Amino acid sequence: MFAVLSPRFRSIENVQNMVDAAAVLAVVTCGITFVLLMGSIDLSAAGVMGASALTVSLLVANNRNDNDLGLLGIGVAVLLGCAFGCLSGLALVLLKVPSFMATLGVSAVGLGVATLMFAGVQPNISDAMLKGWAIERFLGLSYLTWIAATCVLVGWLLQRYTRLGRYAFAIGGAEEVLALSGVRVKPYKVAVFAVAGAFYGLAGVMVTSQLGAGLVQAGSGYDFSAITAAVVGGTLLTGGRGGVLHSAVGVLLVVVLTNGLVQIGVSPYWQGGVEGLIVVAAVAAAVIPQRRRNQVVK
Amino acid sequence: MPLIALLALVVALAIADPGFLTQRSLTAVARTAAPLIVLAAAATLIVLCGGIDLSIAAVASLSTVLLALWLPHLGGLATPAVILAAASIGAVQGVAHVLLRIPSFIVTLGGMSILSAIALVVSGAGTVRVVDDSTVKWLELYVGGYVPMSFVMALVVVALIALMLKLTPLRSWISATGYSESAARLAGTPVDLVKIGAFVVSGAGAGFAAIMLVSRQFSGGPTMADNLLLPAVAAIVVGGTAITGGHGSVWRSLAGALVVTLLRVGLPIVGVPSAYEQILYGVVIVIAVTLTLDWSKVSIIK
Numbered sequence: 001m002f003a004v005l006s007p008r009f010r011s012i013e014n015v016q017n018m019v020d021a022a023a024v025l026a027v028v029t030c031g032i033t034f035v036l037l038m039g040s041i042d043l044s045a046a047g048v049m050g051a052s053a054l055t056v057s058l059l060v061a062n063n064r065n066d067n068d069l070g071l072l073g074i075g076v077a078v079l080l081g082c083a084f085g086c087l088s089g090l091a092l093v094l095l096k097v098p099s100f101m102a103t104l105g106v107s108a109v110g111l112g113v114a115t116l117m118f119a120g121v122q123p124n125i126s127d128a129m130l131k132g133w134a135i136e137r138f139l140g141l142s143y144l145t146w147i148a149a150t151c152v153l154v155g156w157l158l159q160r161y162t163r164l165g166r167y168a169f170a171i172g173g174a175e176e177v178l179a180l181s182g183v184r185v186k187p188y189k190v191a192v193f194a195v196a197g198a199f200y201g202l203a204g205v206m207v208t209s210q211l212g213a214g215l216v217q218a219g220s221g222y223d224f225s226a227i228t229a230a231v232v233g234g235t236l237l238t239g240g241r242g243g244v245l246h247s248a249v250g251v252l253l254v255v256v257l258t259n260g261l262v263q264i265g266v267s268p269y270w271q272g273g274v275e276g277l278i279v280v281a282a283v284a285a286a287v288i289p290q291r292r293r294n295q296v297v298k
Numbered sequence: 299m300p301l302i303a304l305l306a307l308v309v310a311l312a313i314a315d316p317g318f319l320t321q322r323s324l325t326a327v328a329r330t331a332a333p334l335i336v337l338a339a340a341a342t343l344i345v346l347c348g349g350i351d352l353s354i355a356a357v358a359s360l361s362t363v364l365l366a367l368w369l370p371h372l373g374g375l376a377t378p379a380v381i382l383a384a385a386s387i388g389a390v391q392g393v394a395h396v397l398l399r400i401p402s403f404i405v406t407l408g409g410m411s412i413l414s415a416i417a418l419v420v421s422g423a424g425t426v427r428v429v430d431d432s433t434v435k436w437l438e439l440y441v442g443g444y445v446p447m448s449f450v451m452a453l454v455v456v457a458l459i460a461l462m463l464k465l466t467p468l469r470s471w472i473s474a475t476g477y478s479e480s481a482a483r484l485a486g487t488p489v490d491l492v493k494i495g496a497f498v499v500s501g502a503g504a505g506f507a508a509i510m511l512v513s514r515q516f517s518g519g520p521t522m523a524d525n526l527l528l529p530a531v532a533a534i535v536v537g538g539t540a541i542t543g544g545h546g547s548v549w550r551s552l553a554g555a556l557v558v559t560l561l562r563v564g565l566p567i568v569g570v571p572s573a574y575e576q577i578l579y580g581v582v583i584v585i586a587v588t589l590t591l592d593w594s595k596v597s598i599i600k
Binding site: 041043047091095096097098100101102104105106107108109111112113115116224227237267269270271272273274275276277279280283284287 | 350398399400401403404405408410411412414415416418419423528531571573574575576577579580581583584585588591
């Protein structure tokens with residue numbers, strides 16, 4: 001439809017742009033999908049990405065200190081994301097804090113950590129490899145896009161062929177049954193949040209590569225866009241249905257939609273509004289078949 | 299509990315900085331706390347019903363923009379108009395929550411995103427300055443020379459909500475909804491109306507908080523109140539209102555809001571950089587939710 005409305009939308013350049021823009025969102029969505037499969041929700045992406053963006057920009061070659069760890073720095077940033085995910089998961093299973101509260105708290109902690117590391121001076125990265133990720137192309141697509149594609153593949157393999165992935169589905173479908181049949185659910189819940197955190201950590205690194213600098217706000221907006229993409233792709237917020245490949249399709253849809261709206265002249269400020277409407281509408285549509293009298297919705 | 303925490307904080311701050319208990323710094327604390335008190339107290343009703351409102355900060359931000367835009371045209375009528383607009387935003391979200399059967403945190407998360415977008419578009423993504431602030435300036439007056447008017451008004455709002463709950467069957471309806479929604483419904487409680495009403499009050503509270511912000515800053519901005527979401531949620535749970543619903547009160551949120559404000563003001567006094575503020579909110583929210591949970595209800599937590 002957008003291809004008819006706007007000639008610029010049809011250009012190869014724009015398709016390349018869209019796929020590149022989808023890269024970071026795809027990685028975030030990959031992570032959040034696992035959490036949504038369990039029927040939980042994760043609002044921590046923005047904070048975790050901010051913290052990992054600052055971490056990686058201070059560990060690779062930059063203008064603030066003499067560190068030049070290269071790949072190791074990237075690894076540390078991903079691990080940090082993983083640790084934040086662990087925190088959310090532990091708060092959920094040990095302290096029994098509902099996931100949206102726990103992750104909201106962890107997001108605040110992540111932003112605080114990022115602000116501490118930022119310390120008023122923006123760290124610009126000079127690491128050639130990390131900067132190259134966003135610029136250099138392979139078969140017409142940037143390295144970041146290939147990384148994202150790899151992430152989707154890894155996410156799909158995790159979901160399809162590991163116990164972690166299949167239990168995530170089961171927890172979302174019927175946690176009580178799973179627990180009663182002797183599965184220790186708690187470690188898997190923490191592990192799922194940790195995996196999601198690692199994906200956010202990598203996404204923070206990718207944003208840093210795009211911007212060439214570590215920013216506290218690196219992840220702002222991605223958390224909600226990722227939920228939108230996952231829901232549009234057919235992953236239910238009630239858990240148990242959907243998957244990484246569904247979400248990948250959702251990411252493309254969301255990116256095409258936002259890009260298309262800009263191309264036909266809608267103000268980019270509306271982007272968040274459109275996403276909000278999509279989420280509410282999609283959740284409402286998913287709930288309609290299950291409507292029953294006296295069903296409790298909090 | 300929250301009162302003890304409040305007293306302990308005041309004593310600790312007074313020891314850390316002898317200048318803290320002077321009239322000037324206490325006045326400053328009261329002024330800072332006022333919008334937070336209104337936000338937290340109004341949103342408490344939704345938490346008492348067992349839901350949550352994540353959109354309060356976005357509603358308040360949008361309201362600051364609307365107020366700044368409407369003041370030149372409507373004059374004195376702009377204030378009630380903004381509160382009305384904010385209340386109807388709350389009503390729309392409440393209706394969506396009840397009719398479409400979407401969990402409240404998703405409705406308000408979506409609402410937050412939509413309202414922020416509207417605020418950005420309406421304001422042109424910039425600050426809207428208020429040239430003639432004569433109609434909102436009264437909030438900057440001081441009662442008896444010391445107590446800020448905004449703080450007094452915040453107390454009045456809390457007292458009004460508390461009185462409304464006390465004098466009508468609302469209090470028991472809200473508690474029933476929060477403790478056990480299906481039982482309340484079977485007992486004939488108008489659960490749906492109670493929930494929508496709670497959302498209306500929450501929206502109106504956000505609108506009133508926005509008026510306080512505009513009167514202090516002489517402008518409205520599309521992200522002006524956004525950083526109040528975490529402190530407001532923290533204030534509610536620190537006050538001791540259980541996130542599982544039923545247990546709690548608006549007075550507790552008043553105490554919670556004061557605790558949060560003192561923590562925020564106190565950090566620099568004890569020499570902690572203000573960047574730790576965010577970390578503190580995150581940790582405080584998680585701990586407070588754990589302490590106030592109704593453990594009998596929580597077999598499965600999502």
